[in-house]
Amino acid sequence: MQDDPQKREIVNRRNFSFRLNLFFFATFFVFSVLIVRLAILQFVEGPSLREEEEKRGSKDVLIPPIRGNIYDSGGSPIAYSTSTQSLHYSIEPGTKKADSIAMAQKLFEVFQKYGNPKTAVTLEQIIKNMDLDYKKNTVTVPRRIKSGLTQDEIAYFMENRDLYQGIDIVEESIRHYDTSKFAVQLVGYLKKFGGGAENNLYKDRAKTDDPRLKYLQQEDVGYDGLEYMFQDVLRGKNGLKTYPVNAASRVIGPPVITKPEKGDNIYLTINRHVQEVTEQAIMDQLHFLQTTPDRDRHEDNAKTGYAVAIEVKTGKIIAMASMPDYNPNIWEGGKISTEDYDMISNVLQNGTISPVIGPYKDPKEQRKHPSSVVFLGSTQKPLSILIGLNEKLFTTNQTYTDTGSFYYGREGSTRRRIGNAKGHVYGVLDPAKAIAKSSNPFMAKMVGDALYRKDSDKGVAIWDSYVKQFGLGADTESGLLNESKGVIGYFHEEEAASAQSALILASFGQMGRYTTLQLAQYAATLASHGKRMKPQFVKEIRDADGKVVQSFQPEVLNTINFPEKYWDEIETGMLNVSVTEFNNAPYKVLRKTGTSQQQVSGATVENSVFIASAPAEDPVIAVAVVIPEGGFGAYGAAPVARKILDAYDDAIGMNGVPKKPKTPVNPPTTGTGTTGTPAGTPAGTTTENGKTDTTQ
CATH class of the missing domain: 3.40.710.10 (DD-peptidase/beta-lactamase superfamily)
Known part of the structure; x- marks a missing residue:
């Protein structure tokens, strides 16, 4: 007996209607689950997720403090610091080496155009200071490219900041000493923090997680005499530029500034x-x-x-x-040439407290x-x-x-x-x-x-x-x-x-x-x-x-x-x-x-x-x-x-x-x-x- 075509059509329509209703129900159920989940994310888990996002959403750039001064018993300066503007470069995550070298070329051209010819830096020096092979710094540490920026250089970079990704201008200090060569070995001198890896004091300081106390690799620190003995007093505390960043750690907004604290000044008993x-x-x-x-x-x-x-x-x-003695201003900038070091090596140490030969x-x-x-x-x-x-x-x-x-x-x-x-x-x-x-x-x-x-x-x-x-x-x-x-x-x-x-x-x-x-x-x-x-x-x-x-x-x-x-x-x-x-x-x-x-x-x-x-x-x-x-x-x-x-x-x-x-x-x-x-x-x-x- 053959099926009635009309009945078959009715059955097919009923089956289609059932499947359609089932599909709509399943779709409704899925969307209901999604809506409930979104509601939970927004209203229940939202605050904690936002807090977690904020933890990942900022990056601190350290602003070194101005070092405190050293005065004689009458209040005349023996060692003092003056401020200068320096250009720092931060390597953004995912930045290719070729991109950094291209940035170095752009910086070199700006320095040539707006900088002081007497303090000019070469392209090779800029690339070396970038430390692209991470020999001196980790990826997160800003590199000092040039100190003593001219007003024209500062103005140019401030006006064209968007064209120079990872560039920042930081106020730093330069140490100066009494030109009369006053109590030279007692006062001491400064060198770069990065060169003190074997010094117990700086080994200990390198372990801190406090960003306000953390040292920069290129920071000048005391290496002898009172500059070393009172390092913690003279140094002060870092300032911070806290930048908002996205999930890829790229800067997405202006920074929040925490000002650095200048170091304390010490007054000596020396007349x-x-x-x-x-x-x-x-x-x-x-x-x-x-x-x-x-x-x-x-x-x-x-x-x-x-x-x-x-x-x-x-x-x-x-x-x-x-x-x-010797002129301690030879250490200006925290470094010294091999020739200059050889010249002062015999008078560098304080012979009143340790063995020194003529x-x-x-x-x-x-x-x-x-x-x-x-x-x-x-x-x-x-x-x-x-x-x-x-x-x-x-x-x-x-x-x-x-x-x-x-x-x-x-x-x-x-x-x-x-x-x-x-x-x-x-x-x-x-x-x-x-x-x-x-x-x-x-x-x-x-x-x-x-x-x-x-x-x-x-x-x-x-x-x-x-x-x-x-x-x-x-x-x-x-x-x-x-x-x-x-x-x-x-x-x-x-x-x-x-x-x-x-x-x-x-x-x-x-x-x-x-x-x-x-x-x-x-x-x-x-x-x-x-x-x-x-x-x-x-x-x-x-x-x-x-x-x-x-x-x-x-x-x-x-x-x-x-x-x-x-x-x-x-x-x-x-x-x-x-x-x-x-x-x-x-x-x-x-x-x-x-x-x-x-x-x-x-x-x-x-x-x-x-x-x-x-x-x-x-x-x-x-x-x-x-x-x-x-x-x-x-x-x-x-x-x-x-x-x-x-x-x-x-x-x-x-x-x-x-x-x-x-x-x-x-x-x-x-x-x-x-x-x-x-x-x-x-x-x-x-x-x-x-x-x-x-x-x-």
């Missing part, structure tokens, strides 16, 4: 007049020693000098000079000369007397007859003689007179040998304990980078020879080499009757508005308690040390000369050492002067000390009332100067192992 006099006095004295026809004073190899002046009661450093380029020649860390020689003797008195090795009234020689050791080849230079015989000496005459046999017999015989096992350790309380062989706690603790030799001598030998040689200053700062701290500790003060270089820190944010108070590191009569005894001796340089001084001076002998490459050299404090009745200032290979302490170092003390009296005043400087002080010369003042007659001498060792 300009005293510092300048100190620097000039050293250079004058070096010239005098090298050129004088006086055979007793002539020293061809006296080519470096070091001096520190410290206030006895506060620890404030009034002057610190390491001479010769201006000798040849390593073989360098090995023939001592560094700035020298044996203290007879400047040791006031402390030796204090040790002897406190250990009850003798009394203030006890005497010793100096026959010109003291022998120790077994008879034969190991027998050793300690004597006075030029065969001097001083006769009957009490402790004070032993200091005044600088008797080596007295120190050897009454202190060194006596301490050994009192306690042969612990004698050297006892000695070490005493000298370190006065800062010799100990950290001065100045905080300066690369400061040496000195070189103590008595433990080695005890092992290699004997405790007796170690103590005897130490008693007149031939077992310890110390820095000039250590000697100044030691001199101040003697003058204060046992209060060792922390050296301080900064009196206060002020913000950019001039508000004091931190001030520094005197800090006692340790106190040595001796009976007052012991201090009186050494002061009597120091007052009577014969140095004609101080015969006409308007104030009384506690002083001690030293002329230490040192074996260098098989030859014997003599270093000139001098310590002093004034006024003797109530010392306020102490000085230490070291002239390596400068001969007698009274000849080489004492004239410098006299000029420093006079300058202090002029500028600050021994009694707290300053006298005005008599004449202006010119910047120190670099190799020659006016003839130095001849020193007085040396007061005492030393012979070690039968050889003259003029530690006086």
Whole structure:
């Protein structure tokens, strides 16, 4: 039976209608789900999604801060920063190297047209500064292309910003230093942050995630001296340009600006007049020693000098000079040529706190000369007397007859003689007179040998304990980078020879080499009757508005308690040390000369050492002067000390009332100067192992 066509048509229509309704229902269901999902996204998940989008939707570009200034005690600038406009280039994600090179060509053409011909940069320099191979920077770090933009260059880029993708103009600072070369090694210098990968301070700073504290690779940072010591204070905080970006990290709008915070300013304890006099006095004295026809004073190899002046009661450093020095503006821009570095390498370090050898380029020649860390020689003797008195090795009234020689050791080849230079015989000496005459046999017999015989096992350790309380062989706690603790030799001598030998040689200053700062701290500790003060270089820190944010108070590191009569005894001796340089001084001076002998490459050299404090009745200032290979302490170092003390009296005043400087002080010369003042007659001498060792 055949199907009825009409019925088949009806069935087909019903099936089509069902399928159509099913399709519409499915479509309605799908759209309903989509609408509900969109509603959930907008009203439920929308805020959190927008927050997440905002996290991905911005990019910070750092604006380096202006570095704080460094001023002397009177408020005159020593190191200061000026602002300049620099062009930076940021590599956008997805940027091809060829596109960056094309950008470099465009920049080169702009610089050629609008820039200063004297500061022109080449196309090769621009490409190098872009760091397209990421040798110095990650992709997100802006590259400095050129500093010191002209007003025409700035105006052009501001007007045509849209044509230069990734380009930004940033205000930066350039460091300048006093052209008179003021306290150069103490102040320090700046280098690029990117060059400090091995520096522990900058390793630590590189770990921060705080964008306001993060360093730029091309940022100038402190690398030595106070610039390094107060880096965190001087630097300030970054500013930010926060750009909105799309999902592809491309900038899509203007930035939000967070201004940088200028670094704080530091005001030093260094007095300009005293510092300048100190620097000039050293250079004058070096010239005098090298050129004088006086055979007793002539020293061809006296080519470096070091001096520190410290206030006895506060620890404030009034002057610190390491001479010769150099012009620190050679570091302008945070970098230096190889030729310039070679020229200053011998005077770059601070010889008052670390070993520095004279201006000798040849390593073989360098090995023939001592560094700035020298044996203290007879400047040791006031402390030796204090040790002897406190250990009850003798009394203030006890005497010793100096026959010109003291022998120790077994008879034969190991027998050793300690004597006075030029065969001097001083006769009957009490402790004070032993200091005044600088008797080596007295120190050897009454202190060194006596301490050994009192306690042969612990004698050297006892000695070490005493000298370190006065800062010799100990950290001065100045905080300066690369400061040496000195070189103590008595433990080695005890092992290699004997405790007796170690103590005897130490008693007149031939077992310890110390820095000039250590000697100044030691001199101040003697003058204060046992209060060792922390050296301080900064009196206060002020913000950019001039508000004091931190001030520094005197800090006692340790106190040595001796009976007052012991201090009186050494002061009597120091007052009577014969140095004609101080015969006409308007104030009384506690002083001690030293002329230490040192074996260098098989030859014997003599270093000139001098310590002093004034006024003797109530010392306020102490000085230490070291002239390596400068001969007698009274000849080489004492004239410098006299000029420093006079300058202090002029500028600050021994009694707290300053006298005005008599004449202006010119910047120190670099190799020659006016003839130095001849020193007085040396007061005492030393012979070690039968050889003259003029530690006086």
